[in-house]
Amino acid sequence: MTSPQETAPAAEGAERQEDPTYGDIIWGQFVKRTMAIASLWGLVAMLLLAIYTPLLASNKPFVWHTVTDGWSSPWLTSLFDRNFYENSVDIFFNTALVMGTLSIGPLMWWWKRTAPLKRRERSAKRTRGVQVVLAVFILAFVGIETFPHQAPKKVYPRIEAQLLEKGEDVTAVYAPLPYSFRDGSLTEVREPISMAHPLGTDNAGRDVLTRLVYGTRISLTVGVFAVALYVTFGTFIGAIAGFYGGRIDMAIQRVIEVVICIPSLFLILTVASFIEERSIFHIMVIIAAVAWTSPARLVRAEFLRMRNLDFVSAARAVGYRERRIIFQEILPNALAPVLVAATFGVARAILIESTMSFLGLGDITVPSWGQILNTGRTTGIWTLILAPGFAIFVTVSLLNLVGEGVRDALDPKLRK
Amino acid sequence: MLQYTIKRLLLTIPTFFFISLLLFFVLNIAPGRPGASGGGQQGESQNQEQKESYRIFKEQFNLDKPILLNTRFALEQDEVRELLVAAYNMNGDATAAERITAQDNLEDYGNYLVRHLVPLLDDTDAQIRQASANTLTVASQLRFISERRGDVKAARTQNRDISKRNQAVKLWRWDTDAPQAEQAELTEKWKAWYVENEATYTYTTEESATNLFLDTRFAKYWSNLVHLDFGVSTADRRPVFETVLSKLKYSLSLTFTSVLLAYAIAVPLGVFSAIRQGTKLDAAVTMVLFIMYSLPTFFTGTVLLRLLTEGEPVSWFPTGDFQTMTSDPMTTWARTKDILWHLVLPIATYTSVSLATLSRYARAGVIEVIRADYIRTARAKGLSEPVVIIKHAVRNGMIPILTLLGGLLPALVAGSVVIEVVFNIPGMGQYIYQAINLRDYNAVMAVLLTSSFLALIGILISDLSYALVDPRISFD
Numbered sequence: 001m002t003s004p005q006e007t008a009p010a011a012e013g014a015e016r017q018e019d020p021t022y023g024d025i026i027w028g029q030f031v032k033r034t035m036a037i038a039s040l041w042g043l044v045a046m047l048l049l050a051i052y053t054p055l056l057a058s059n060k061p062f063v064w065h066t067v068t069d070g071w072s073s074p075w076l077t078s079l080f081d082r083n084f085y086e087n088s089v090d091i092f093f094n095t096a097l098v099m100g101t102l103s104i105g106p107l108m109w110w111w112k113r114t115a116p117l118k119r120r121e122r123s124a125k126r127t128r129g130v131q132v133v134l135a136v137f138i139l140a141f142v143g144i145e146t147f148p149h150q151a152p153k154k155v156y157p158r159i160e161a162q163l164l165e166k167g168e169d170v171t172a173v174y175a176p177l178p179y180s181f182r183d184g185s186l187t188e189v190r191e192p193i194s195m196a197h198p199l200g201t202d203n204a205g206r207d208v209l210t211r212l213v214y215g216t217r218i219s220l221t222v223g224v225f226a227v228a229l230y231v232t233f234g235t236f237i238g239a240i241a242g243f244y245g246g247r248i249d250m251a252i253q254r255v256i257e258v259v260i261c262i263p264s265l266f267l268i269l270t271v272a273s274f275i276e277e278r279s280i281f282h283i284m285v286i287i288a289a290v291a292w293t294s295p296a297r298l299v300r301a302e303f304l305r306m307r308n309l310d311f312v313s314a315a316r317a318v319g320y321r322e323r324r325i326i327f328q329e330i331l332p333n334a335l336a337p338v339l340v341a342a343t344f345g346v347a348r349a350i351l352i353e354s355t356m357s358f359l360g361l362g363d364i365t366v367p368s369w370g371q372i373l374n375t376g377r378t379t380g381i382w383t384l385i386l387a388p389g390f391a392i393f394v395t396v397s398l399l400n401l402v403g404e405g406v407r408d409a410l411d412p413k414l415r416k
Numbered sequence: 417m418l419q420y421t422i423k424r425l426l427l428t429i430p431t432f433f434f435i436s437l438l439l440f441f442v443l444n445i446a447p448g449r450p451g452a453s454g455g456g457q458q459g460e461s462q463n464q465e466q467k468e469s470y471r472i473f474k475e476q477f478n479l480d481k482p483i484l485l486n487t488r489f490a491l492e493q494d495e496v497r498e499l500l501v502a503a504y505n506m507n508g509d510a511t512a513a514e515r516i517t518a519q520d521n522l523e524d525y526g527n528y529l530v531r532h533l534v535p536l537l538d539d540t541d542a543q544i545r546q547a548s549a550n551t552l553t554v555a556s557q558l559r560f561i562s563e564r565r566g567d568v569k570a571a572r573t574q575n576r577d578i579s580k581r582n583q584a585v586k587l588w589r590w591d592t593d594a595p596q597a598e599q600a601e602l603t604e605k606w607k608a609w610y611v612e613n614e615a616t617y618t619y620t621t622e623e624s625a626t627n628l629f630l631d632t633r634f635a636k637y638w639s640n641l642v643h644l645d646f647g648v649s650t651a652d653r654r655p656v657f658e659t660v661l662s663k664l665k666y667s668l669s670l671t672f673t674s675v676l677l678a679y680a681i682a683v684p685l686g687v688f689s690a691i692r693q694g695t696k697l698d699a700a701v702t703m704v705l706f707i708m709y710s711l712p713t714f715f716t717g718t719v720l721l722r723l724l725t726e727g728e729p730v731s732w733f734p735t736g737d738f739q740t741m742t743s744d745p746m747t748t749w750a751r752t753k754d755i756l757w758h759l760v761l762p763i764a765t766y767t768s769v770s771l772a773t774l775s776r777y778a779r780a781g782v783i784e785v786i787r788a789d790y791i792r793t794a795r796a797k798g799l800s801e802p803v804v805i806i807k808h809a810v811r812n813g814m815i816p817i818l819t820l821l822g823g824l825l826p827a828l829v830a831g832s833v834v835i836e837v838v839f840n841i842p843g844m845g846q847y848i849y850q851a852i853n854l855r856d857y858n859a860v861m862a863v864l865l866t867s868s869f870l871a872l873i874g875i876l877i878s879d880l881s882y883a884l885v886d887p888r889i890s891f892d
Binding site for chain 2: 029087246254255258259260262263265266267269270271273274303304348351354355370373376377380382385386388389392393396397400
């Protein structure tokens with residue numbers, strides 16, 4: 001999918017006379033579908049929410065000042081603190097928070113600078129720019145993961161209360177929700193909805209809204225990465241099967257048949273139960289291991305259809321190597337159905353993950369929506385049932401709407 | 417068509433074999449020791465009795481066998497000696513983990529060890545001599561043959577004989593401080609015994625070749641499988657296949673009713689929506705169905721349960737379960753009413769999901785055909801609108817949704833883990849969920865295999881029904 005910036009010049013194309021690319025056409029079709037484009041913006045908003053979660057909920061103060069400690073910002077240092085954010089997913093999003101905020105400026109500058117160039121050159125340069133930012137991001141994330149920073153555990157609201165009791169001078173500025181998603185306060189168990197706790201607290205005294213917004217990170221990560229994993233693998237397998245045909249195709253077809261016949265949820269739950277300390281990375285891999293067959297079948301069908309077309313014969317005649325024909329000539333033309341399947345796949349992966357957590361076979365250390373809902377089921381607290389259920393529903397709906405939009409946009413019969 | 421059917425049917429056999437191979441492999445690489453008492457810990461803390469009972473347990477479930485290939489006939493004497501050294505920590509440098517692995521290996525190798533252990537009785541090291549004799553008392557034990565099938569009487573006589581032979585050698589072991597004379601005497605006894613029984617414990621090339629494939633967990637499992645024997649549950653020691661069959665009625669009564677209901681509502685709804693395509697009513701129906709489609713089952717189920725059962729706010733339906741647990745005799749009618757009463761909420765939950773999917777298919781199917789030329793022709797002929805819709809459009813538009821039924825078969829039988837767990841219905845879904853948590857692998861395997869088999873059949877039916885209802889598709 002192309003970004004909106006790339007279609008903008010198409011509108012002012014009168015002076016530059018650029019033909020719209022396939023991406024432009026699809027994007028143009030997609031924008032015409034109100035529900036789809038609105039849902040896409042909804043998803044972007046969710047992604048931003050996931051990235052900027054610590055701005056909304058954290059029990060580390062942005063600004064902290066006492067006579068003995070002096071001025072400091074525990075919030076900033078806690079972003080990469082392994083004792084506070086135990087999970088790599090949180091570290092990943094926190095890195096995105098810092099890096100994303102820092103790279104907006106340079107990217108905008110780069111966009112403006114490359115605007116007057118011809119399309120081919122411009123998109124190449126812009127792609128290069130995005131690649132540089134991504135590379136720096138990945139390097140930063142890997143660096144932080146390899147050399148984890150661990151600070152002593154401090155519960156600032158409690159320290160503040162103690163100091164105030166002693167009559168000391170304390171300045172502390174907190175996020176709107178000054179709670180941790182992991183540690184609750186046992187004096188505030190099962191609180192109803194109030195100003196301090198907009199969705200109340202659960203049976204361990206943890207703020208429900210805080211857990212809910214941190215759960216966004218988990219769901220999005222599982223959805224996107226599991227799908228990325230299995231779409232990559234499935235596409236590769238499907239391409240090989242469809243391109244070579246014959247015995248290779250036969251063998252791959254049999255394997256796919258075997259995997260399809262096994263009820264996926266049963267298998268997923270069984271395999272999940274083997275892993276003693278399940279992390280959400282295990283869950284992504286398990287989901288991917290079961291779901292790769294659908295992109296494989298789609299890509300295989302496209303390859304079977306296309307491998308005897310003229311442009312492939314031409315590529316062969318020119319003497320391109322097989323690898324180039326598969327990945328650079330045919331594959332880009334075979335990706336449309338995969339794109340649709342992937343969008344719906346993200347919704348499905350999120351549902352599978354929350355089902356696993358709901359059944360107690362997910363990652364128990366993270367505030368996954370399914371797990372919150374399960375707590376709601378066993379304790380009967382209404383907000384614990386409705387809030388995560390609504391969150392899952394909204395996310396899945398948005399993804400399904402975007403998926404439908406992409407599907408319709410790709411369908412030439414439904415052009416508006 | 418017939419040829420194609422036969423070809424497909426034949427293909428299901430290797431496919432099923434590979435499914436079972438894959439599942440078997442997956443389940444056997446699972447860590448943790450099923451049924452090991454005391455959380456799977458083993459070592460010196462465990463006493464002899466516990467060890468012995470776990471060994472018998474392992475034999476019962478073939479857990480002492482290698483998974484796919486048995487290469488134990490190729491054991492070397494040096495390897496056995498090393499194992500003994502490690503298992504009894506003779507060099508004093510083996511870690512606890514190494515010791516336990518070596519002990520486990522010695523236990524698992526069983527009969528294959530005997531021909532190496534007897535020569536080791538003459539080893540120069542006294543410790544090795546003792547260890548060999550002590551290991552021999554376990555390794556020489558022959559396995560009982562199954563009395564579940566075939567000639568039970570002959571099997572029993574044979575087992576009595578095996579038991580006698582096992583008992584004879586069971587106590588031919590000595591303690592560290594046993595006098596030299598006693599040790600020598602026992603060694604002689606072992607040697608005499610081995611001369612007598614050598615044929616049992618040595619393997620010809622032929623035997624080795626068959627053992628390579630057949631003396632494995634997978635082969636044993638399959639030989640049982642062809643007799644529909646899925647083994648017994650490690651949790652309650654009852655045959656799992658019987659339990660699975662007894663669970664079917666619960667799952668089926670839930671899923672079958674739901675799917676019938678879903679079809680009954682979905683088809684008219686989809687058709688209605690399709691012929692009014694673009695109107696506000698269509699938009700509303702599509703919207704509602706979309707919401708139902710995106711609502712996760714566990715959420716719908718939990719909300720319904722919380723809302724309508726516990727008296728907050730209302731208590732119209734029972735809190736889960738399949739039926740009221742009473743010992744009072746009930747008339748068939750009362751029992752049916754009671755079950756239906758319990759099933760209202762689960763059925764509503766199950767239906768809401770399948771309904772949404774089905775009517776979307778139905779709508780899409782009718783929309784696809786309604787613009788076709790033959791519909792225009794039908795209208796041009798002057799047929800009335802209902803006839804055009806029902807006879808021409810709906811019949812053809814229903815092809816995709818009919819063929820979907822084949823694909824639903826496995827889901828019908830497997831039930832739904834989530835709904836059965838939420839509403840506490842003792843069907844297949846809940847059974848596999850409990851079995852997973854108890855690490856009852858025979859039960860898990862049985863459920864997975866049965867449902868995979870049904871899925872295989874379902875896919876076959878769905879492929880064939882395509883050709884049956886749509887003359888444009890032909891497999892010949």
